[in-house]
């Protein structure tokens with residue numbers, strides 16, 4: 001089973017494993033209702049954040065490791081500005097996700113992070129498909145998925161019931177063969 005080589009650098013950021021010391025940073029963005037508006041969980045209180053972080057740290061020790069939920073860190077300041085993840089949902093199929101504290105929205109960070117995870121997912125984890133589901137009203141995230149070249153595949157009506165409502169979600173997919181074909185002219189990805 002392949003694994004991700006961490007930390008994973010992007011042009012401006014660094015994706016690394018969380019540690020217990022990141023509690024305050026995680027709590028800050030996941031307690032913010034603007035951040036969790038289109039997420040199935042939250043806003044989280046301190047106890048829920050502690051449970052989440054504990055489960056996440058345990059997942060780092062699993063072998064084979066199938067869940068890569070990573071801290072997004074600004075290398076200069078060492079500030080954790082959000083989280084992203086690539087989790088295997090079935091053999092060869094990985095689910096992509098990301099969230100940032102609202103003070104860091106609108107700088108292209110999510111696009112940069114998601115592109116780095118796609119690249120690493122296909123190259124390092126040998127993914128056959130990377131997918132993402134997004135609430136139909138989450139315009140910023142839909143835009144990110146489109147900018148990184150993922151393709152709309154389906155709409156799931158009443159995909160899930162969470163936070164007292166039904167969620168209609170889009171399914172976006174990037175198959176490995178499409179990712180290979182999107183390589184820059186003259187560039188080779190495999």
Ligand SMILES: CC(C)(COP(=O)(O)OP(=O)(O)OC[C@H]1O[C@@H](n2cnc3c(N)ncnc32)[C@H](O)[C@@H]1OP(=O)(O)O)[C@@H](O)C(=O)NCCC(=O)NCCS
Pocket residue numbers: 034035036038039097098099100101104105106107108109110111112133134135138139140141143144
């Ligand atoms: C979704 C999220 C990660 C985007 O982060 P970001 O760093 O601001 O994203 P980027 O700057 O890379 O790109 C955002 C794009 O969406 C656009 N956008 C932002 N808000 C928008 C809105 N309300 N309607 C339409 N487009 C919007 C931006 O203009 C930008 O597109 P552009 O480059 O063509 O101008 C961030 O808003 C977030 O953390 N949201 C809360 C958590 C979440 O919903 N995660 C996704 C779950 S599927």
